[in-house]
Amino acid sequence: MAEVLVFVDHVDGAVRKPTLELLTLARRIGEPVAVALGNGAADTAAVLAEHGAVKVLTADASEFADYLVVPKVDALQAAYDAVSPAAVLLPSSAEAKEIAARLAVRIGSGIITDAVDLEAGDQGPVATQSAFAASYTTKSRVSKGIPVVTVKPNSAPVEPAPAAGAVEALAVSFSAQATGTKVVSRTPRESTGRPELTEAAIVVSGGRGVNGAENFHIIEALADSLGAAVGASRAAVDAGWYPHTNQVGQTGKSVSPQLYIASGISGAIQHRAGMQTSKTIVAINKDAEAPIFDLVDYGVVGDLFNVVPQLTDEVTARKG
């Protein structure tokens, strides 16, 4: 059976959920061979094996942390040369998309980004993409070379499928470009303790209607009652009410949770681009004409300062 390279997204050995989803998709095409790089790479093996990785290729070197993107491209290319896979899958993070792009040029292959599904086909893997702010669904293929595909979070279920997961050290020789862009310093983001925005099953977002940073605790309280991540519209972010890393939309995060709750958000096309593929959409807005209501499964026309706290209390009561 053909092998499929899966690029592992992990933090110091803790594998992020989108990678486990990739393993589910990879198994539809062949046998997953995972590539884990950097600090803690070998620690990823157990969970990758539980989810179907027949092999885990690992490499660590200071280059991965000290220079941008290219060292990881060099390593993935080394894995590609060692395995000759039928496809290369990566998560759709900003960094992994850039890694994918550069690898594709090097191996003379086409690239598909932001797939929301992947299936085996007669002429190779077929990717489903969501285009024009999710108003279209397309099916596409890589027609030259070995498919390089990046997949959005929440595109596949995480399914256990125990496999050998044999760890092998990957020999990497770095290219002349590897040390081109130096990471001079790195300030890690503080954890809020809430789920990761792109991976969360429920996202609760606030917009301009929240009317001030001091009111965002209303949105956070609802999120916490549901075990959800917090998102924000660009208007709320630009006003400085919430961090940019929480922005949902075209230039923010693209989310695809089971449930999305928008409060005080009008539903501009650029916001919709980042949340329209959510399974269930709920909105609270005092303007009955707000475009967000065109998308909703359930909408409340009302003042969020009344509706949201009442909802939070009710959810807490029902759970308690």
Add this chain to the structure above:
Amino acid sequence: MSLRIVVCVKYVPDATGDRHFADDLTLDREDVDGLLSELDEYAVEQALQIADAADDAEVTVLTVGPEDAKDALRKALSMGADKAVHVEDDDLHGTDAIGTSLVLAKAIEKTGYDLVISGMASTDGTMGVVPALLAERLGVPQVTLLSEVSVEGGVVRGRRDGDSASEQLEASLPAVVSVTDQSGEARYPSFKGIMAAKKKPVESLDLDDLGIDADEVGLGGSWTAVDSAAARPARTAGTIVKDEGEGGKALAEFLAGQKFV
């Protein structure tokens, strides 16, 4: 020595219009107005600021696109860029990201550059890969997704705000940079700028000029193939209630019914 800056700008269909696919499954450009991708305005802005801070600099805007893509170049010129290069060729119709990066890289090499600046992503394809593809093809450092950027003494520095950390980056020129919409508001063209733009040079290049074979680009030469495109079925109309004091409770009831609570 003059600092040569090339800004890549894409001509895209207006996102607020009714965008759709044509029969050949490429972007239908007939029914929707095109414009300079809003995210590329940030690239033009940063190029102009870097040029202003340099002793001597020249800003060239570059696009690969159909005839109407001149509108995008005009807009960038009216913001203050010095000259424009337009790669235009019927054989380019349907080119994918790998092909586009090939054409852009050849045009950039032909124009001559110390710094290439791009937007973070186009507003139509939204892949966010072209800057990395250009750096790979040109063999120069990529300093991408910057929310802050400066150039001094042949070194580009910037801040990349990622998911898990914020990083300070540094590379020697020549380099490829991409900037996000957090890098600073783009200026509006002034009346003077719009008038001046009419006199600025726009160079047209075709595939022959760049030494690119037609079968490496376009729909036929594409590295990817779109097999189908279907409009997403309209969502079935949802329930909309007016809050008369119990709206939050009703919503909780709905969420419980859907097993979210």
